[in-house]
Amino acid sequence: MKPAPFSYYAPKTIEEAVSLLARVAPDDGRVLAGGQSLVPTMAFRLARPRHLVDINGVSGLDRLETADGRLCIGARVRHAAFERPVDPGPLGALLSQVVRHIAHHPIRTRGTFCGSIAHADPASEWCAVAAALDAEMVARSTRGERAITAHDFFKGIMTTALAEDELLIEVRLPTLRAGVRTGFAEFNRRAGDFAVAMAVVVYRLQDGAIADARIAVGGAEAAPRRIEQAEYALKGRAPSAEAFAVAAEAASRALDPIEDQQNTAAYRRDVARAMVIRALSEAA
């Protein structure tokens, strides 16, 4: 439980941080954000980074504000920041509902939103939200800055489109108009554990019918994603238990669930189906 030796850097600016990364990343250098995923794996010596670039002292990364219809979340913003709505509309309410499912309070005061996105655990709640809302990830390196959409960002279990020397400086989520309905449901064995499966749903009603449905499933597959088949199944239908069941069935069929020692693929599929139904019912 004692990490292997590493060297430690504490840059003060984004420029300093990315140039450090450019230097040490090829020699197994990593970003240290909240440390809530990285430090435990280092303690077990499952991760043995040779260099850590600590971004907790980097200025300009604590931005949390709405601009141009987007909520911008800087790399130093902690999970706990979302416990109270950060936006007066449905997005703020959704995020504050979801955050309660992430770990436990002490962890939420350290772990960062962007750290979760960069870490890309298949069962990360923020990753599922990012997928549902087509979030935009802003990556910076000495080579410049680029924005990557969720669809292109999540590549698999703990793999993303970030290059090793890129710093995720910000994630942008579209705000949701008043009246947009949201729902979230997850199942885990204990409160605060990573979920077996979860669902995030967002839709609005147009003349009593469902429009612009977004249904993302997390935890079940290698990476969270929107499930088109389920969204399509809802299109133009009035919210009803029957419609939700059809959509959930479509989602569960579209999934290619991961299997591990704890949960079979079939079980994950079943739980995902139930979570889609629950999230939809909650949004209704």
Add this chain to the structure above:
Amino acid sequence: MNETSRGSKWIGQSVERLEDPPLVTGRGRFAADINFPRQLHMRMVRSNHAHGKIISVDASAARALPGVVAVWTAQDIADVPPVDFREGPIEKLAPYRQPVLATGTVRYVGDPVAAVFAEDPYVAEDAADLVTMEIEELPPLLDARHAPGEFSPGRNTEADLLRQGYGDVEAAFRDAPHIVELELTCGRHSGVPLETRGALGRYDASRDVLELHGAAKVPHRNKELIARMLKRPPSSVAVYESHVGGGFGIRGELYPEDVLVCVGALRLGRPVKWIEDRREHLIAANHSRNQHHKIRAAVANDGEILAIDDVIHHDNGAYVRTHATRVAMMTCGVLPGPYRVPQAYRAICHFRLTNKTPAATYRAPGRYETTFVRERLVDAIAHQLKLDPIEVRRRNAVTVKEMPFKRPLEALGEEIHFDSGDYHALLDKLMDYVKWDELNASLAQRRANGEMVGVGLAMFVEKAGLGPADGVRIQVDTSGFVEVITGGASLGQGFETVMGQVAAETLGADYNKMRVVHGQTDRIEYGIGAHASRATVMTASATREAALKVRAKALDMAAELMQAPIDTLDIVNGEVVCRDRPGGPSISLGQIAAKLSNTSKALGGREPGLSGEGWFFTEHQVYPYGDHMAVVKVDPATGGVKVERYIIAYDIGRAINPMLVKGQISGGFAQGLGGALLEEFTYNERGDPLATTFADYLLPTVRETPDVEILLTEDYPSPLNPLGIKGAGESGVNGVGGAIAGAIDNAIGIPGAVTELPVTPQKLKAIIDANKR
């Protein structure tokens, strides 16, 4: 033999804990807080293979690392014997003991192969990483039901075959109107204290004393064991307990690491500190509970259980540790629980070794498992014979008229004698408390509305207060502070508080002037520590004896000083007073202690010191009893189980401190809940442990653990000790598996559905889905 309680001042009160001030102000001293100048840090190198032959171990790179002082493998300590049994040598089991470092063969993932000693814990861990070993893999044996394999040439992995029983089993089954049969499994889980193990060895050459710090549970026993293993006079070994962050049976046994820090201190000439990390803890400290029962009952038409026949496969993991076959033997003895089983009983236990972490006792050893099995059996009988499960329990439970009830079976080497109790009356109280009919009606209503909710019950008898003897010395200093020196141990259960209450009550002293000593082998000659729910029964009874002596001595001296007959005097709050002259002359215990000092002129012919030693002896354990009731809700879509309500009725005989008793019950319940729904040490087919972190070994958190409703009664004080005490430590955990299994069956409407603990959501969902098809 019970004392009629003359308006007690301290006993029976939920007084605040004596031990809390340092703990709640962050000034406690746990093993990791102890440091000695020039200490070395030890790190174990453990096997990554479940089973294999050690071809070679290469420690050269580790030895070359700066800061490393030594790296030992088995050859380096060839003269140190395997860790011996706590109760003394057992020839038959000796070959199965665990060597301090693996010798020739590794038998589980986590088996210590080498020990690194270094200047700091980081270097020690870096060096341990550099130790390489070549292992020729052997097929792992992972299921105790499978045919035994070879342990060593000429010896197979069935280390023992245990039996208990009475009557003619074959005849009983031949003639029985009904036979009910079940196969049940209790999963592998264990006590997981939040403080991991820790040990510091130190050799004081100036006194020629070997010290072990960080001990717990059974310091005196461990002192003897270390002396025996290292061939030192027992008087040259001292063992010290500090604060302990949870014991639960697993902490405090003598493990290979404890022996290594001692040997390290002796041979390297520097103190050696070892603090276990969490992964190590989950693969190296004792596991428990894993048993398979194939049980059948011969039953009369009215539900009376005439006979029980059980074949048990007990998975003891890789070695036989300090407890020998205790858990398995206990299992055979206590399985019938509160039920009479008049005709015949037979339990045959295959005590087998597998390539998993060695197993031993965990809170309510043999009882958690057997209550699950027995109560499943009773539910199955009710179902098969179409009887009410509560009625079946009533019909079979030993009645108050039959007390004391003797059963020709043994627990911990003593014949089982239920000392007192009325199992039916307690069940009645529970039924009244929960309004049984209303409860069932409301659950039935909810089921009719489509919810899966149900209730389950488990009856049990505990055992507590293992003898045979315990002694306590009490000495009062000249300030009136009372030192209660015991050979007991404190695992966090409130030991100091309880001894303080009993001493204060008996002596007439102030509870806030108590200093209770435990776990220090150099302060008192004997001690059997804290296990088997024995501390309050045995040590408190001995404390009372010692306090009575000191009281008599104080009154004798005071009578002379106050010129008053002894029988007119009393001791109130540490002052000797004249009983019928409140506000009259008085003399404090401190003043009396001064008058009794070795140089005092007032001494007369008395032995110096306001002090005394008391002993308590007993031939039999006491048997408290109770009922667990669970109300659960099952989510059919996920298989998740939510415990909505949990009620424990328990007759404690006499509660010295009801708050502490309730704390014991609630804490035990949480652990039982873990074993019923969450906690399991799982392995893959190669024998790799899968639950090696707290992300995979799922302890219940406060969110999964409902408040327990506790119905604590004191209806049947034990006749076996003057205070009527029965023991509390294991009552909260005992029946949880049994009650929750019953409640789940009831909720999903499938009798006998639960055959295995823990009930994971995935397994439960499969049961529900299979039933739908």
